[in-house]
Amino acid sequence: MKYIHSKNTLLTVLTVVFVWLTLSTFSQEALFPIEEKGKFGYINRSGKVVIAPQYEFAELFSEGLAVVKLGGKKGFIDNTGKMIIQPVYERTTNFSEGLASGKKDGKWSFFDKTGKTVFDDLKCDYAYKFSGGMARLQVGIKIGFIDKSSNMVIRPEYDGAYDFAEGVARVKKGDKWGYIDKTGKVVIDFQFDDCFDFSEGLANVRKGDETTGKWGYIDKTGKMVIDFQFDRAWTFSDGFALFRVGDFKKGKFGYIDKTGKIVIEPIYTGADHFKEGLACVSTSIDTKNPQWQYIDKTGKMVIPKSFDFLSSFKNGLAKAKFSDLKTGYNFGYIDKSGTCVWPR
Numbered sequence: 001m002k003y004i005h006s007k008n009t010l011l012t013v014l015t016v017v018f019v020w021l022t023l024s025t026f027s028q029e030a031l032f033p034i035e036e037k038g039k040f041g042y043i044n045r046s047g048k049v050v051i052a053p054q055y056e057f058a059e060l061f062s063e064g065l066a067v068v069k070l071g072g073k074k075g076f077i078d079n080t081g082k083m084i085i086q087p088v089y090e091r092t093t094n095f096s097e098g099l100a101s102g103k104k105d106g107k108w109s110f111f112d113k114t115g116k117t118v119f120d121d122l123k124c125d126y127a128y129k130f131s132g133g134m135a136r137l138q139v140g141i142k143i144g145f146i147d148k149s150s151n152m153v154i155r156p157e158y159d160g161a162y163d164f165a166e167g168v169a170r171v172k173k174g175d176k177w178g179y180i181d182k183t184g185k186v187v188i189d190f191q192f193d194d195c196f197d198f199s200e201g202l203a204n205v206r207k208g209d210e211t212t213g214k215w216g217y218i219d220k221t222g223k224m225v226i227d228f229q230f231d232r233a234w235t236f237s238d239g240f241a242l243f244r245v246g247d248f249k250k251g252k253f254g255y256i257d258k259t260g261k262i263v264i265e266p267i268y269t270g271a272d273h274f275k276e277g278l279a280c281v282s283t284s285i286d287t288k289n290p291q292w293q294y295i296d297k298t299g300k301m302v303i304p305k306s307f308d309f310l311s312s313f314k315n316g317l318a319k320a321k322f323s324d325l326k327t328g329y330n331f332g333y334i335d336k337s338g339t340c341v342w343p344r
Contacts, residue, residue: 030315031066031079032333033058034342040068042079045316047333047341051081060314062094065113074102076115085115093129099148101127101135110135110150119150132164134182145169145184154184165197168220179203179222188222199235202226202258215243217260226260238274240264240297253281264299275312278302278336294338303338317341 031042031050041053057069065076065084075087076095089102099110099118108127109120128136134145137156144156145164160172168179168187178190179198193213195205202217207228215233217226231251232244236258244251245266254266255274270282270290277296284290292310294303309321309331317333325332326343333342 029079030317031061032315032317032319032342033060033066034333035330036343037328042066042081043333043342045335045341047344049342050079051077059094062096063098063113065095065100067092067094076100076113084113085111093127096129096131097133097148099130101129103127118148122146122150128163132167132182134164134169136161136163143171145182153182154180162197165199166201166220168198170195170197170203177205179220187220188218196235199237200239200258202236202241204233204235204241211247217241225258226256229260234273238277238297240274240279242271242273242279249287255279263297264295272310272312275314276316276336278313280307280310280312280318303334303336305338307334 029044031044034041034043034053036053039053040055040058041049042051042058044050055068055070059067061079065078067074068077068087070087073087074089074092075083076085078084089104091103093101095113099112101108101110107120108122108124110118110127112118122137124137124139126138130148134147134153137144137146139156142156143158143161144152145154147153158171158173162170164182168181170177171180173190176190177192177195178186179188181187192205193207193209196203198220202219202225204215204217206213206215208214214228215230216224216228217233219225230243231246234242240255240257240263242253243256243266244253246252252266253268253271254262255264257263267283268281269284269287270292272280274297278294280292281295282290282292291306291308293301293306296302305322307320307322311319313336317335319331320334321331329343332340334340
């Protein structure tokens with residue numbers, strides 16, 4: 001009897017765990033914004049409409065909530081379509097690290113996922129989302145950073161600044177860029193004419209002007225890992241970075257790995273980052289009206305169908321525009337086989 005009791009208990013526990021996992025998976029199901037007859041709603045990954053088009057605008061979900069617009073104001077819904085935070089904001093950020101910022105009656109505040117104000121009446125012109133426990137505040141034409149207790153940890157002294165990424169933030173003083181840590185200490189001197197956030201341990205930086213300058217990559221100590229050599233270079237994503245040889249109008253795009261080795265030759269007239277193992281590229285001579293396809297990380301064309309517009313894959317789907325798109329729609333969604341899942 002003891003053995004049978006233990007077995008039944010085990011079965012009960014396994015059943016509860018299965019149900020919990022099923023419900024968790026459902027509650028966290030990826031949803032994608034759609035537009036139909038001027039109204040926005042959401043579909044799931046299979047293309048089923050799960051929140052009927054009813055909003056003036058809708059954004060991607062972030063941390064379980066999505067920004068939607070009704071009556072000219074912005075609020076937040078959950079993935080059932082329930083309005084969790086009423087549309088009372090003129091401007092908002094998405095939720096990040098449990099908080100979002102919003103502008104109401106000309107004043108910025110931060111609030112939690114219940115809509116409860118955490119701190120308000122911020123003396124700023126714009127409050128950005130939290131990243132790495134810090135949020136940018138724009139005060140006039142200068143930018144500083146606050147922590148989650150609303151303390152101004154890094155006073156607004158920078159002419160340009162971006163969110164903390166991998167523990168550091170890129171900031172600008174005068175006409176040069178460098179990097180600071182969360183105490184405001186300069187960890188990589190102001191020496192670059194342009195630079196981007198660290199991604200996968202490296203940051204793309206430029207010395208020289210936009211026309212004749214060259215791009216390379218540094219690590220977090222400021223050491224040059226990939227020498228200045230590219231006419232344009234972008235951040236690493238999925239282990240590869242996009243680069244361009246030649247100018248903006250006639251240059252060709254390819255991909256490098258973290259050693260700087262060219263892994264996909266620069267043969268494309270247009271290209272985007274790798275996401276979820278795929279990247280959209282173009283070989284169109286007419287760069288004003290390019291046609292796009294998808295390649296994998298070997299450079300193989302895996303979705304050969306031509307698209308008028310493509311975006312990176314996210315949660316298994318990509319937004320696209322194509323010639324046989326259903327009449328009346330501005331865009332659709334495709335899966336990784338190139339099949340249109342919405343609209344049908």
